[in-house]
Structure formats: C-alpha cells, structure tokens
Amino acid sequence: MAVITGLDVVDVRFPTSRDLDGSDAMHTDPDYSAAYVTMCTDDGGAEGAGNGYGLVFTIGRGNDVEVAAIRALETHVVGRPVPDSPELLADLYRRLVGDSQLRWLGPEKGVMHMAIGAVVNAAWDLASRRAGLPLWQYIASLTPAQLVEQIDFRYLTDALTPDEALEILRRAEPGRSERAERLLERGYPAYTTSAGWLGYDDAKVERLAREAVADGFTLIKLKVGADCADDERRLRIVRDAVGPDIELAIDANQRWDVGDAIDWVRRLAPYGVRWIEEPTSPDDVLGMATIARAVAPIEVATGEHVQNRVIFKQLLQAEAISVLQLDACRVGGVNENLAILVLAAKFGVPVCPHAGGVGLCELVQHLAMADYVAISGKQDRRVIEFVDHLHEHFVDPVSVIGGHYVAPTTPGFGARMHADSIARFRFPDGPEWVS
C-alpha cells in the first residue's frame, strides 16, 4: 500500500509591500506569503507529479507560525495511506479536525485551522492529480452521497441536515456534463480588484479602471475605508471613467464599527455600488445583519476572514450577507468548503470567492466551477475575484481572458509552485531576502 512519507513545509514570502500592491485600510503593507506544503509519497513518481501540494496564504509575519502549525499535523498524516479516494479524503479531514488536543487551539479557527486546510487541500490536489482531473472536475465526478460524506455536519443541523444536502446535490446531478461543457467553452466570469488598492494614486486608479473595462471586466472593486472624502473622489473618478454599465463594488476590509459602516456606505451609494465587502469584523454576525438591513439594496459581502462553517451558517440564517465570499485557505480545506457551498445553495446566496494574494486565484476557481457544475448549478450573479499578481510562480497559473477565468484542464488543484520560485523567495534565507 502506498503511504504518505512526509509533509515538506517551506516559508515562502514575496516582498509585495515595496509597491503597496494589496494595500487596504487594515493591511497597509502586506508581503504576500505562503506556508507551502508538499504531501510527499513513496509512489509520487517522476518530479513529484503524484504528490499533493497546498498552501496557507498569509501576508508576511506569522508565516513561520503557520509552518509550525502544519508540522504539528505530521502525526496524523505521515505513514498513513495515500488519500486517493473519497473515503480516504473524508477520513483524513475527520482525523485532522478531530484531534482532541489540537482542537483546544481553535476549535476550527485561526492558525491551526488554516494549517489543517492546507494539508486537506494538498490531499485533494493529490487525489485529483492521480485521477487525471482538474479538481473542479474531480469534485464533479463524485456522487451526491460521496460529496455528503465529505461534510462534517456537526453544528450545522439546525440549518442543513445530511438529507437536505443530499437532496440539493441530487437536484444538481442532471445537467452536470452540459454545464461542464459550457464552462470549458466560455469560462467563468471574473471581476478585478487590481485597479483599486488603497496605496495607488488617482491617476493610476483611473488608468487601471479603463484598462479593466477594455480587458472585458464588468465588475471592478475598490478599496475604501481610510478616508471618506478620498473614497468619494476615487469612486467618482472610476464611475466617470467606466460609465454607468460597469458594476462597482467596495471593500472596507473590516475597518468600521456598525454605525460608521452604515453612514459611510450611504455616502458612497450615489456612485452606484453593488456590494460593500467586509464592512466590519468578520465575527460580527449580528452587526453585519444590522448593516445589511440599513444599506439595502446595496448588498453585504463577506467571507475571506470567516473562520469556519459555523459563522457562515449564522450569516446565512441572519440574512446578513447577499454575497458569500469563501476562501480556499481560511477554513478546513475542500471538505469544509463543500459544506459552505451546500449551505449557500440551500439559502440561495451566490458564492463569489475571495482571491488574490498568492495562489488564491489558482485555487478558488476550482471551487466556483465545482459549485456551478455539481452543487448550486447556477452561475448568475456569481463572479470570481481576480488580481493579476504572482501567477508566474505557479506551475499551472490561471488564465483570465476577456474578463473570464478559462476553465483549467490540467490535473490537480493548482497550488504547485515552481521549484526556483520557492528557492528564490524562501524566508529568510532565499536570495530575495538575503540581499
């Protein structure tokens, strides 16, 4: 029997803060980083093609803590069978989140949970590679019962039972192949955040917004929340530049309290805003619900910092969000994201994944596409975030053409990085950091 021989973990950091790429109201100087994990196997084959690759995305300091957290999981992984089947994937996930000592550090949140997510994602990468399928198609190759088996329903059953999940997944079974065909033909709509980082000056924002429209994007997102007059000016500039038919979204990155959020969004509303993202703490379900009621019809969007399915469940129960922005690297990997996708389908809320950072675009495209093909079965009002940074470091980088993600066809989940990128940006001893 083939076994996992090790978890190889590397601290990789890109010095993005030098250009203020990724700067927002709360994260003023991010160095996009990855705690990068390889699930090594004794039958991984030439150049590790049959191993599994995953990562935790961080923004610099603390990436070393994630490395330590991933290493703490070795005991549950090394020496175990290679997880190349749905049964073994479900078993691995349960073993990792079920560790009765490690769960004290969460439970199911923060550093430890993100580390679990990276290992779980590496396992799904491995399984889909070995099946010869991109992850989105691998997920869509599983039966509704096999998908339900991946989900931990603990703390969910007041909102979603296993039987309801099975029913939702069965409803989406007819039409799977037609939707997969359509995806391969047309891709999946993207929106861009590259135009609107808070550290960019007005001229740069205007130029990038015009370029985004020329590139085929129909939704552009701007960072807000540091200064209201600045935000108004930037929104006016962009609205004037792109015309009335392009959707605009704004993102406060948790900057406000509830009252501030309501006042600020009302001031920006005249420029035509589809959603306000992360208006306040990602933990504040009740606050988010209050904001949603006050700023409607502007939608509240959140998710990149939502720690687990329990908070998402409540955001949906409280009608606090109209756009669910799951993240590939925040929760407990593919298994927990399947729970979140089924919850969203049950509540009829569109999923528009968070991306950007390093590797997030590569990863989340698979989750959005699996949602369309095999879970919600829907694509309307759904877009995947796109940020055009750092893709060159990935073996299978995303391709966005005409404002659409091209559906990936190479096997796996997309997190594998080039060996020379890892060597160059390894922290603190890689040449980019030593110099």
Place this chain on the structure above:
Amino acid sequence: MAVITGLDVVDVRFPTSRDLDGSDAMHTDPDYSAAYVTMCTDDGGAEGAGNGYGLVFTIGRGNDVEVAAIRALETHVVGRPVPDSPELLADLYRRLVGDSQLRWLGPEKGVMHMAIGAVVNAAWDLASRRAGLPLWQYIASLTPAQLVEQIDFRYLTDALTPDEALEILRRAEPGRSERAERLLERGYPAYTTSAGWLGYDDAKVERLAREAVADGFTLIKLKVGADCADDERRLRIVRDAVGPDIELAIDANQRWDVGDAIDWVRRLAPYGVRWIEEPTSPDDVLGMATIARAVAPIEVATGEHVQNRVIFKQLLQAEAISVLQLDACRVGGVNENLAILVLAAKFGVPVCPHAGGVGLCELVQHLAMADYVAISGKQDRRVIEFVDHLHEHFVDPVSVIGGHYVAPTTPGFGARMHADSIARFRFPDGPEWVS
C-alpha cells in the same frame, strides 16, 4: 530607561491524561500544558522578581505552535520600555493586536491571539509586581479613565461606547475600598468541577461530590454529553448524595448540535440544574440563543472557548447567555478581559470565570476580584471555577478554604511557576517525558 531584553518561552506539559483528570465529552485525554513566557528585563532584580510571567494554557499537542506564536511577537516587545504604567500597558496591547501582517492569522482569534494574551498578561504581571500589588488590587488602583484607556472599542460601539464604559466604571468607584476589605476578609465563592470528570466511575463521582459539600462548596459541576442515560444516572447519584440545597451545573463541552442540546437538557432538567455550559459550538451565537430560549429557566453559560470580545458582545446582545465564563488565556489578555467585564456589567450578566487546567485558577481569581471591587461592584450569583490540580507548580498557588478563594496578597498575576517544575516537565526533553 529600563527595557525588555527578551521573551523566554518554554513548552511545559503535564501528563494528566494518564489518570483521565480533565476528561470531557470532547477532550478525552488532555495533557494539561503551558506555553510559558517570561518577559525578561534589564532591571528585573534578584531571581527575576521584577520580570513578567504569563502562559497560554493548552491540552497537549499544539503547545509547540503556541511557543512559535509567542516568539513571533518578539519584534513588538524586545527593546521596548518596561511596561510598568497604565499608558505603557495600553500601548503594548495596541501594538500587539494592531500588527497589520499578524492580524491576517486571526484576526483576534486562535493561536495568535492566545499568544498575544500571554504576553499582555505577562506585562500586567510585571506592572503589578513592580507596584507591589496583586493584580486585582492593581486594577482597582487605576482610575476609571485609565481603565477605559485599556480597552479597544473597535467593533464594540454598537453595544458599548467609551462614554458608557466610563459611566459604568465611575458608578463602581464609591465603595471600592469597602469591597476590597470584604474580599480580604471573606474571600470569593468558588465552585468545583473536580468531582465530575467524564472518565471517573460512579463511586468516585459520588465520593468526590460528598467531599465537595463537606469542603464548603455550594455548586458542583458535572461533565455530560457522551451518553444521556449515563448522564441521568450520574446526576441522580450526585443529587441524592448532596441533597436539594446544593446547586448543580452541567457542562457539555460543545458536544451537541442545537436540537440535541435542547432535548438532552430537558431530560436532565428534573435533577435540578442551574446552568448548561457550552451546549454547542462557542461560535454559534444564534444557536446558543435558540437553546437559551428553549431551556429557560436553566441558564446557558459559555466563554472558555469564546475567541474575543466581538463574540461575547453578540452573546450578550442576543440574550444567549446568562452566565459569562471568561478565560484568562483565551483572549487578548487583561486588556480584552477588561472590555468583556465592562460589557457584562452593561448587560447585567454575572461573570463566573472558567478555571482549571494549569494556572487558570491562579490567574482568573484576579479578574473576578477586580470585577467585584472596581467594575460590576457585584458578587451575587458569581462564582469562580475551582479544580484542584497542578497548583503545586506555582510560586503563588491559589488557596481555597471553605468553598472560597482566599484573596491573594502577593504582588503579581500568579502565573509564575517553580523553576524545578519547568525543568522537570519541559517537553520533550524534561525528565518526566524522557522516561
């Protein structure tokens, strides 16, 4: 100017799982552990009496991850002025929770936040040692304005503004010295969990319950949640042993979903239960509120796993809890616990701190006593958890007599451990682990 010269961090673990001490429905084999931190200074004096001592409590695996997380904070601490004043304590707390890169790992939850809590608590230990006061009296020596300055009101202002906090603290100013006197005379009521660990057999539970009453305790807590018939039998045995006048509480340690919790608690209600603790996920504010409505007048209690003030705020807003069980080592240290205590005072909910583990009794007694003297000003329906394990490893162990915590009079916060205990139980190289 005196400066902090280093954070010394040690992984200390006690093999408590050998006797099933501390076993509950979710944590079946805990090895009580501490990521133990010494804030070293250049003027700490003989035997480190002027340094600061803090810890993160964990239950075994993952204690090494907390050590790594504390080390990641060195950059904000080492070389800075010794935090021996309210201004410097407030500044240190803001610097630690405000790191724009580290906050990605939370924000304000899990491994990183608990590490921040340990460092913040070490600073308060240092400040109160240098003031020559036990922490509870040091807190009670600060003015209402100085206390308000310690609190981060971000995400709180829809429930508690700085002006409201000031008003609450000013209302408790008269009578501070009388209440301190009373504490020194009579102590603070305790309740015991030592009788009811899930791994103990019926005869041991009955014997320990009788001993608890003989020792002066008037509230006994039992672990429940693994098997309902077992729970009924154990509750009946204990109720028969202690008679009708002793309060009983039950603790499910997050074992149930919402529906299960309601059914199970209703089955146990006939034995006379004051509160049900952690009936479900500590993240599930809405679920906890549903349970609270369904099981009233039995109270819902929670807090040991509540990650920060934002979740506590919502538990109070939603009327989900009637007993707030703050923990000294889960949130961002004394500063965030001051926020939580003032929130509880505003909503009129009694605080009954979580303790046990290793060092938690030593720490939380100070927070409960500061609450009585300077914040809520109240003591009715308030009790501090007591578990009689591992106190011998502390330089200033708690003293519980006649069912009451004796108010500590030695300077500091109580987390300092004996050097020989640290050496003996250091993981993995101390003699207790090598053998």
